[in-house]
Amino acid sequence: MGVLVSASLSLKVSEAVSDEELVRRALAGERWGREMLYRRHAGGLLAMTVRLLANRNEAEEIVQDTFVTAFEQLGTLREPGAVRGWLGQIAVNLVRRRFRRGRLMRFLGLDRGADDATLEALADPGVSTDQRAELALVDRLLRGMKPALRLAWMLRRVDGLDLGEVASLCDCSLATVKRRIAEADAIVDRHSKDAS
Amino acid sequence: MSRLRYPLKDLLDDPTREEALARVWRGIDARAPRGRRRARVWAMASVVAATAVAIAFATFERRDIGPLRFADGHPLGAVEAPPVGAVVAMSDGSRVDLAAGARFTPLESTGTSFVAVLERGSAHFEVRPGGPRRWQIECGLATVEVVGTGFDCTRAPGRLSVSVQHGAVLVRGERVPDRARRLAAGETLEVLEPPAPAEPSQAPVGAPQAPSKIGAPQAPAPIVAAAPERAPVAADSGAWRELARGGHHREAFAALGAQGLLRETKRLGVADLLVLADVARLSGHAAEAVVPLERILRDFPGDPQAPLAALALGRLELDTLDRPAKAATALNRALSLGVPRSLREDVRTRLVEAYARAGNRTAARAAAAAYLREYPDGRDRSIVESQMR
Numbered sequence: 047m048g049v050l051v052s053a054s055l056s057l058k059v060s061e062a063v064s065d066e067e068l069v070r071r072a073l074a075g076e077r078w079g080r081e082m083l084y085r086r087h088a089g090g091l092l093a094m095t096v097r098l099l100a101n102r103n104e105a106e107e108i109v110q111d112t113f114v115t116a117f118e119q120l121g122t123l124r125e126p127g128a129v130r131g132w133l134g135q136i137a138v139n140l141v142r143r144r145f146r147r148g149r150l151m152r153f154l155g156l157d158r159g160a161d162d163a164t165l166e167a168l169a170d171p172g173v174s175t176d177q178r179a180e181l182a183l184v185d186r187l188l189r190g191m192k193p194a195l196r197l198a199w200m201l202r203r204v205d206g207l208d209l210g211e212v213a214s215l216c217d218c219s220l221a222t223v224k225r226r227i228a229e230a231d232a233i234v235d236r237h238s239k240d241a242s
Numbered sequence: 243m244s245r246l247r248y249p250l251k252d253l254l255d256d257p258t259r260e261e262a263l264a265r266v267w268r269g270i271d272a273r274a275p276r277g278r279r280r281a282r283v284w285a286m287a288s289v290v291a292a293t294a295v296a297i298a299f300a301t302f303e304r305r306d307i308g309p310l311r312f313a314d315g316h317p318l319g320a321v322e323a324p325p326v327g328a329v330v331a332m333s334d335g336s337r338v339d340l341a342a343g344a345r346f347t348p349l350e351s352t353g354t355s356f357v358a359v360l361e362r363g364s365a366h367f368e369v370r371p372g373g374p375r376r377w378q379i380e381c382g383l384a385t386v387e388v389v390g391t392g393f394d395c396t397r398a399p400g401r402l403s404v405s406v407q408h409g410a411v412l413v414r415g416e417r418v419p420d421r422a423r424r425l426a427a428g429e430t431l432e433v434l435e436p437p438a439p440a441e442p443s444q445a446p447v448g449a450p451q452a453p454s455k456i457g458a459p460q461a462p463a464p465i466v467a468a469a470p471e472r473a474p475v476a477a478d479s480g481a482w483r484e485l486a487r488g489g490h491h492r493e494a495f496a497a498l499g500a501q502g503l504l505r506e507t508k509r510l511g512v513a514d515l516l517v518l519a520d521v522a523r524l525s526g527h528a529a530e531a532v533v534p535l536e537r538i539l540r541d542f543p544g545d546p547q548a549p550l551a552a553l554a555l556g557r558l559e560l561d562t563l564d565r566p567a568k569a570a571t572a573l574n575r576a577l578s579l580g581v582p583r584s585l586r587e588d589v590r591t592r593l594v595e596a597y598a599r600a601g602n603r604t605a606a607r608a609a610a611a612a613y614l615r616e617y618p619d620g621r622d623r624s625i626v627e628s629q630m631r
Contacts, residue, residue, distance in 0.1 A: 084267055089258045092266070096257040106262055110269040117270070119426050121410075146561075147625055150595050168254040177253060180246050192564065206249025221492050221526035 069126035072117065084113055087130055091137050097168065098141050098200055100161040100185070108144065112137040131214060138197065138215040145193035161185075165204070180238065187237055191230060198223050199230035309351040310334060310375065320347040323363065334373050339366040349380070364396040366583075371409065383433040384415030393425075394583060398546045400435035405582040430582050432547065434513050482506075483514075486521045495525035507534045512545045519554065528562040539575060552576035553589060560592060566599035587613075591622040 063082065071079025088109060095105035115136055116129075123132055161167075166182040173181070188196050194216070201212045202223075213223040246253070311317055313331035321330050323340035330338040330346065340346055344363025348356070352375070359380040369377050369388050379386045381395050383402040391409025395402070404413055406425045414422045417433045425431055482502070485494035498506065498521070506518055515534040522531035535558070538551040552575040559569035573593045581589050590613040597606035610626045617623070 081267070084270065088263055088266065092262060093256055093258045097251070097254070102257070102262065105257075106266050106269075110266045110273075113266075113270045114273050122424050122426060146595070147622075150598060150625060151628075163257055165250060165254065168257055170253055170255050173253050177246060181250070181253070184246075184250070194561065203248045204250045206251055219491055219524045219526055222524070225526055 064127070065129045066126040069120060069123065069129055073120055080117055083116075083129065087133050088113070090130075091133060094134070094201075094205055095137055095141060096163045097165070097204055098138075098197070099144060100164045100167075100188075102163050104144060105163070108137055108140045111140055131211075134211075134215050135217070138201075139217070142193060142197060142216075145196065149193060183237060184234060187234055191233065195226050195230040195233075198226040199234075202227050203231075203234075308353055310336075310348070310356050318348040318351060320345065322346075334375065335370040336373065336377075337368045339368075341365065351375075360395050360397055362397055364394065366392070366394050368392045369409075383417050383435060384413050384431075387412040387414065396546060401546050402433040403430065403546060403582065404433075405430040405585075407583060428585075430550075430585065432550070482521065483517065486517055491521050491524035492526070494521045495527055495530075500527075500530060503530055504533065507537050510534070512538055512542050512547045512551075516547060516551065516554075519551075523558065523562075528558055531558055532563075539572075543579065549576050549579040549581040552579055553581055553585060556589070556592060556596070560596050560599075566596045567602075570596035570600060570602075570605070587617050587620055587622070590616060591620075591626065594626050 065083070065086070068079045068083045068086070072083055073079075091112060092105060092109045095108045096102055099105050099108070112133055116133055123129060164182070164185040166178055166185055169178050169181055188200065191199070198212055198216055201207045201215060202209065207215070209220055209223055209227075212227075213220045216223060216226075309318070311333040313333055315333070321328055321338075321340060322345045323342055328340045328344075330340065332338070338346060341364035344365050345361040346358060346365060347361055348358045350357040354375055355378065356375045357378045357380070360382075367377075367379065367388070369391055371391070377386075377388045379388070379395060381397050381402050381404070383397075384404070386393065386395060386404055388409070388411045391411055392407040393409075393411050394405040394407070404411065404425060406427050406429055408427045410424055410426045412422060412424050413431050413433075415433060417435070418431070423431055482494040482497040485491075485497055495503070498518075503518060503522060507515065510518060515538050518534040519531045522528070522534070532555065535551045535555040538545065538548055539555070542548055552572050556569045556572035556576055559565045559572055570593060573589050573596055576589050577586070577593070590609070593609045594606055594613060597603075597609050610628075613620060613626045614623065620626070
């Protein structure tokens, strides 16, 4: 397999097929089912992980590991219709682990320090200079945050997920998510006021 | 934020690139067990090897027809491990490593199935992949079904622990959530017998329940799933348990209160203490979750759940409470108490991190050396090796 599902016909077909059906076909060993699941959900996961990690290569590794893990454990998925959320949980769990490693690497002075997809770097060309400066500030603040705060805040404030989704992806309670986001909000607001 | 609007995503370009998605898919496909590309690459080699494999397989299959036997050809019989343990080698290439005192009794063996009972103690099973028989191991509280995999079973009074090292198993039983659970590599299932109903003369004990816990490597803390109860719920102290069982941890904590949590901690047994810790943790009271976990380690160090309690405490201290020195203490305890093998590498890695974050470079280096001795090709090797420089 050298090319990703290139036929537009396949895409049209897949749009009419539910996640449940794709999971069933993937479980039956049909490669088409796996490809369509990937095609349907990989884009969103990749975008989310690029923003979370601020690094395109690391995000690609995470998405790859996410789908490899998911295809290996597809049989354990109780609700095939919930595959999107399940993939997100796997990906966020891997991102959390990467954050933890990154923190240790920085502690050891081994930080690669070559993020190529920071919020500032991803800013739309139409974004004002002020907004771009503020995105750069947020990038700096996020790098210094505890992984748990950073993850919850980014899923909420950058990706715009609702609190329930954030709690599910972070595997913690709604109360904990609210507390983490509030704590991170306070950090961002405090520094934002200082800067302005 | 004065000039930014949430969600910030609206101000950003979509970072997804078609070529990146294609690249990732190629990576996934290359790692798929039955990828066509891999098949093409190996096709020629397969042709060359086919004859030799076929001869070997035919020879092996001839030997493997009929009931399973010991590797030396003797009929199977019960094995009770001496204090040094025992290794039981089977005629199909499978192996059972029995810990000291464990007793393993084959019940039935045919050309297509093998049924045995682990009557007591711990055993590690290495079942030959692709073998002709479906293995079924009766472990009291549950049955483990497997074709080819490696897994541990530990049976103790009122408790069963199943940990999978590679492959997958199916665990069935009345006390298993949904009566059946598939476990993949790295996952652990704890099945507990519900406590006996409270004596009428005793103070109310609350709802007896049989929680089962599943933990995964690199994964979040255990999920508690309640199994069917056997005795009525005590009205005053059981409310929080009912709420916890329904996943309403915040409400459960509110029903308890901080003082109630301390009071319950003093009188509950291990299974309930673990539920109590989950109630505190999942309701956003991480510091309070420490108390029941510490009591397990202080008062029930011999309980089979104690290593998992130590690991949960270590993760809490390290990841949530940011107290690396205390995390190191708990993680060391998890190791000394014998944390399941499937979680051991993660504990060793976390120990390195805990010492490093606590600023104890000497201990971090020692922990890193211990990791590398035990896992020379471990998945966290690169990070851990940096401690050795």
